[in-house]
Amino acid sequence: MRRIAIINQKGGVGKTTTTVNIGVALARAGHRVLLIDLDPQAHLTLHLGQDPGAGQLGTYELLTGSASFAKARRKAGQNLWLVGSSIDLAGAEVELVSVVGREVILRDLLDQHVGAGRDHHRPQYDYVLIDCPPSLGVLTLNGLCAAGEVFIPLQPHYLALQGLGKLLETISLVNKRINPGLLVSGVVLCMYDAGTKLAGEVVQDVRTFFGEAKDQDLPWRATRIFDTVIRRNIKLAEAPSYGQSIFDYAPDSNGAKDYARLAAEIHAPPAVL
Amino acid sequence: MRRIAIINQKGGVGKTTTTVNIGVALARAGHRVLLIDLDPQAHLTLHLGQDPGAGQLGTYELLTGSASFAKARRKAGQNLWLVGSSIDLAGAEVELVSVVGREVILRDLLDQHVGAGRDHHRPQYDYVLIDCPPSLGVLTLNGLCAAGEVFIPLQPHYLALQGLGKLLETISLVNKRINPGLLVSGVVLCMYDAGTKLAGEVVQDVRTFFGEAKDQDLPWRATRIFDTVIRRNIKLAEAPSYGQSIFDYAPDSNGAKDYARLAAEIHAPPAVL
Ligand SMILES: Nc1ncnc2c1ncn2[C@@H]1O[C@H](COP(=O)(O)OP(=O)(O)OP(=O)(O)O)[C@@H](O)[C@H]1O
Ligand SMILES: Nc1ncnc2c1ncn2[C@@H]1O[C@H](COP(=O)(O)OP(=O)(O)OP(=O)(O)O)[C@@H](O)[C@H]1O
Ligand SMILES: [Mg+2]
Ligand SMILES: [Mg+2]
Numbered sequence: 405m406r407r408i409a410i411i412n413q414k415g416g417v418g419k420t421t422t423t424v425n426i427g428v429a430l431a432r433a434g435h436r437v438l439l440i441d442l443d444p445q446a447h448l449t450l451h452l453g454q455d456p457g458a459g460q461l462g463t464y465e466l467l468t469g470s471a472s473f474a475k476a477r478r479k480a481g482q483n484l485w486l487v488g489s490s491i492d493l494a495g496a497e498v499e500l501v502s503v504v505g506r507e508v509i510l511r512d513l514l515d516q517h518v519g520a521g522r523d524h525h526r527p528q529y530d531y532v533l534i535d536c537p538p539s540l541g542v543l544t545l546n547g548l549c550a551a552g553e554v555f556i557p558l559q560p561h562y563l564a565l566q567g568l569g570k571l572l573e574t575i576s577l578v579n580k581r582i583n584p585g586l587l588v589s590g591v592v593l594c595m596y597d598a599g600t601k602l603a604g605e606v607v608q609d610v611r612t613f614f615g616e617a618k619d620q621d622l623p624w625r626a627t628r629i630f631d632t633v634i635r636r637n638i639k640l641a642e643a644p645s646y647g648q649s650i651f652d653y654a655p656d657s658n659g660a661k662d663y664a665r666l667a668a669e670i671h672a673p674p675a676v677l
Numbered sequence: 678m679r680r681i682a683i684i685n686q687k688g689g690v691g692k693t694t695t696t697v698n699i700g701v702a703l704a705r706a707g708h709r710v711l712l713i714d715l716d717p718q719a720h721l722t723l724h725l726g727q728d729p730g731a732g733q734l735g736t737y738e739l740l741t742g743s744a745s746f747a748k749a750r751r752k753a754g755q756n757l758w759l760v761g762s763s764i765d766l767a768g769a770e771v772e773l774v775s776v777v778g779r780e781v782i783l784r785d786l787l788d789q790h791v792g793a794g795r796d797h798h799r800p801q802y803d804y805v806l807i808d809c810p811p812s813l814g815v816l817t818l819n820g821l822c823a824a825g826e827v828f829i830p831l832q833p834h835y836l837a838l839q840g841l842g843k844l845l846e847t848i849s850l851v852n853k854r855i856n857p858g859l860l861v862s863g864v865v866l867c868m869y870d871a872g873t874k875l876a877g878e879v880v881q882d883v884r885t886f887f888g889e890a891k892d893q894d895l896p897w898r899a900t901r902i903f904d905t906v907i908r909r910n911i912k913l914a915e916a917p918s919y920g921q922s923i924f925d926y927a928p929d930s931n932g933a934k935d936y937a938r939l940a941a942e943i944h945a946p947p948a949v950l
Contacts, residue, residue: 415688415811416832447836538688538811559689562918563720600911602918638873645835645875 405527409551415538418557418594420447423535428649429667431483435530441489443537449488453647457490464492473517510546548578553589560606579623588624596633632666678800682824688811691830691867693720696808701922702940704756708803714762716810722761726920730763737765746790783819821851826862833879852896861897869906905939
């Protein structure tokens, strides 16, 4: 079972679009996928056509101890489950400020939930994907502590690497102090303006940056910059307004092709490629 | 003298690109423009080819009382001044948490600075533009309290209006409690994907939303949705990597045309159009 947190504290770089569409792509390929919406904006929840809040239990109730995963998750499609978010989650940062172990609440509940499913011949889920808000606060920390891997979506624009330093520093601290297995396993290039020199140059800088980490004892020494880039495609921006993944909304679009190819690349172990 | 805060707590919607390019457009049209970078990411500062930090005084020193405007500003071009940012500003949120009047520090220093220039026959500046970070914390509050007007850049995507509620609520509170003259004078549609139905639909929703406020006693009862939209144009994303405005980097591009037209629309009073 792979537990992947999708993280970048920079806003609007494709975290939610990536979580939804690789989640649905993997589910359509027959894998059992749990999606967790850790953002009070609840865009992941809305993107799947689900109601944030509205009497539903979700990540807020999980983090504040009033629900288990079994209670908080809902079916979102074939092979697909969701723990949704709500605006209440905005209060979590403040509510949890002096709670002991406030960064590992999600991890412990998830361990209980998947541990509970362990007597079957296969794990409860093949993939757990955690969509994080554009910040490095307690919500994202819960994502980092509950995950085994991090994917970083990047928009290949000038300054894409600027915020990376702070993010990697945070990941380093979590790896050192709380979650020793945590690795940055992938970088996803999103909103890629094909054919522009800017995109090409930034990708080159990103490859160089991660290439230099190869022989160092760092959680990003083996990060894959996925070969599949997600091209800018208006269909990807339209799909959420219909509460659909790209595969339901526009299955023949470049957006669908790119995310399907990315999901396949994610599922294949690096050595196979 | 118009003091305009450029605000949207959503990340990556065009705040900095708009501040730089309308600032430079107005300066090129002969107006005296002061730009203030209130974002610890210092993108405005970098976009103008200036060094964030690096021994320069800037907004951090202003807000923590160790510099005046006269000391902290630097010339950034013809008719153009800048108070730059630095990573130190990230600490301001914490450092100012219990400082009395922490939201009006910028306002008071700006009043002193422009007041000091008042014995000339024309004001120190024609425009003061304040670029705010993607949050509604003490930095953005300083922008809101120092300004007379707010421009809201919006990317016309699904959920563009979602964050607006929280932003307008904050503006309302500032207007009620601290800055009674504060108005939302404009909405700038940025990163507009021309020819797509999504952009058209969202703009329609935005117009409807602000139209409904017309007869109410609200700080956004007279908000102009600028007719000029800023189309998506890769040149606008490339310019900052050269430390240039769009007018120096690609003067014949759509990006330059759109921002020049927007600056003209901003400068013309609504009744004239
Ligand atoms: N490849 C793409 N082409 C066109 N539009 C896209 C693409 N990817 C995402 N978008 C759109 O861009 C906007 C930002 O994307 P998204 O919400 O996935 O980013 P995010 O990193 O999750 O943002 P936030 O920081 O607010 O959580 C959304 O309106 C989305 O629909
Ligand atoms: N019209 C446009 N066409 C293409 N790219 C654009 C356009 N406007 C802005 N960009 C690019 O999109 C990215 C986000 O823009 P910008 O930095 O201005 O947004 P912002 O709201 O200031 O972001 P933040 O919330 O991080 O401060 C930048 O890389 C910028 O160069
Ligand atoms: Mg998101
Ligand atoms: Mg900015």
